[in-house]
Amino acid sequence: MDAYLQSGLGALGDATRMAIFQKLANGPLAVNELAGTMTVSRPAVSQHLKILKDAGLVSDSKSGTRRIYQLNPEGIALLRAHFDQVWEKALSRLQAVAEVPETPPKGKHVKPSSNNRRSRRP
Amino acid sequence: MSNPAATIEEAVVRKNIRVKAPVQRAFSVFVEQMESWWPPEHHIGAQPFQTIFVEPRVGGRWYERDAQGTECEWGTILAWAPPHQVTFSWHLGPDWKFNPDLAKASEVEIRFTEEGPATTFIELTHSKLERHGEGYEQLKAMFESPAAWENTLTSFAAVFADKAE
Numbered sequence: 521m522d523a524y525l526q527s528g529l530g531a532l533g534d535a536t537r538m539a540i541f542q543k544l545a546n547g548p549l550a551v552n553e554l555a556g557t558m559t560v561s562r563p564a565v566s567q568h569l570k571i572l573k574d575a576g577l578v579s580d581s582k583s584g585t586r587r588i589y590q591l592n593p594e595g596i597a598l599l600r601a602h603f604d605q606v607w608e609k610a611l612s613r614l615q616a617v618a619e620v621p622e623t624p625p626k627g628k629h630v631k632p633s634s635n636n637r638r639s640r641r642p
Numbered sequence: 643m644s645n646p647a648a649t650i651e652e653a654v655v656r657k658n659i660r661v662k663a664p665v666q667r668a669f670s671v672f673v674e675q676m677e678s679w680w681p682p683e684h685h686i687g688a689q690p691f692q693t694i695f696v697e698p699r700v701g702g703r704w705y706e707r708d709a710q711g712t713e714c715e716w717g718t719i720l721a722w723a724p725p726h727q728v729t730f731s732w733h734l735g736p737d738w739k740f741n742p743d744l745a746k747a748s749e750v751e752i753r754f755t756e757e758g759p760a761t762t763f764i765e766l767t768h769s770k771l772e773r774h775g776e777g778y779e780q781l782k783a784m785f786e787s788p789a790a791w792e793n794t795l796t797s798f799a800a801v802f803a804d805k806a807e
Contacts, residue, residue, distance in 0.1 A: 577772060603655045603768050606684065611659045611766060613679035618663040618671040618762075 536560055537568045541591070544578060548590035653771040661762045668762040669725030669754050673698065677706075686740055687714040698722060704730050715740055720749065727753050732768065746773050 536558070543554060551569065555562040569589055572578040579592040661668045671679065676694035685691045691706035694716070702719040721729035731747040733740050741747070748770040755763040 600653065600655050600771060603771060604657070606681070607655060607657045607766055607768060609681050610679065611657055611764065613681065614668075614672060614764075615659050615661045617675065617679040618661045618668045622667065 536564070537572055540565065540568055541572065541577065544589055544591050548588045550583075550586045550588055552586075554589070654767060654769040655771065656768075657766045659764050660757070661764060662760055663762055664760055665754050665756040665762045666725045668764060669728075672752065672754075672764075673724075673728055685714075686716070686734060687712055696728070698724070715742070717747065717750075718744075721751070725754055727751065748773050 539558065540554060543549060543557065551562060551566055554569075555565045558565060560568075569578065569580075573580060573589075576592055578589050580587050580589045582588070663671070673696040676696060677691060680691075680694055682690055685706055685708075687706060687708050689708035689710065689712065691714075692709045693707045695703065695705050695707065697703045697719060700719055700722050702722070704716040704719060705713050706716060707713045715733065717731040717733050719728065720731055721727055729749060729751040731744060732750050733742060733744075733747045748768060751767045751769070753765045753767075755765070757763050
């Protein structure tokens with residue numbers, strides 16, 4: 521459980537989803553089993569599970585006629601890896617640009633004046 | 643877990659970088675010249691962006707515009723405290739598609755700390771990533787395609803090769 525929390529899986533915006541998530545952290549469960557331990561309706565549990573599944577935070581599998589839900593340890597890790605790479609690259613490029621002494625804007629940055637033009641050095 | 647709240651962390655990415663530039667300059671480059679440093683392959687319009695705009699106010703738009711004048715939204719300014727902080731809502735899933743639903747948007751907070759007259763420490767926090775669930779499948783496919791990241795990393799390396807003395 522702690523490993524999941526440290527990997528960033530913990531803070532789900534919704535209290536019910538957080539509760540479901542924590543129950544699944546103890547092991548795979550079917551919808552009925554989850555709903556039986558909670559105050560929200562079974563359809564509500566199903567809806568939350570769908571959101572968690574769409575987010576890649578849980579995965580499901582069939583066991584006979586039942587559908588079993590469990591945590592997906594890869595989901596948030598992938599999201600974090602993706603954005604980590606995007607920002608690593610973006611900030612390195614920002615650094616390269618910011619450290620060049622200020623020069624007049626290049627031609628491609630000069631825009632015709634318009635109402636929604638933002639402030640910019642002349 | 644005696645105190646879950648203390649150990650629970652958000653689905654968040656934290657980055658920082660130290661820039662040899664005054665805080666005003668670092669902030670200005672970030673919000674006013676975004677097209678000069680944003681990785682060009684990460685555009686959401688059909689065409690590459692020519693300019694990226696940050697409207698300098700809370701509630702302002704964050705958007706790109708291509709050479710034909712077509713605009714694509716990126717997000718909204720949630721906090722504006724130049725030259726020390728700007729926070730955006732981030733509506734782009736890993737598939738780089740815009741989703742206007744604020745409930746599906748993550749948040750990017752950037753803080754600029756003046757460490758000296760010509761040194762700025764930039765801290766970036768991209769939080770609430772779990773809200774981008776719908777892009778998960780595309781993201782997974784992307785990561786499973788070796789060529790995808792290789793190409794962007796190669797072009798990244800080229801930028802620095804150009805600058806190398």
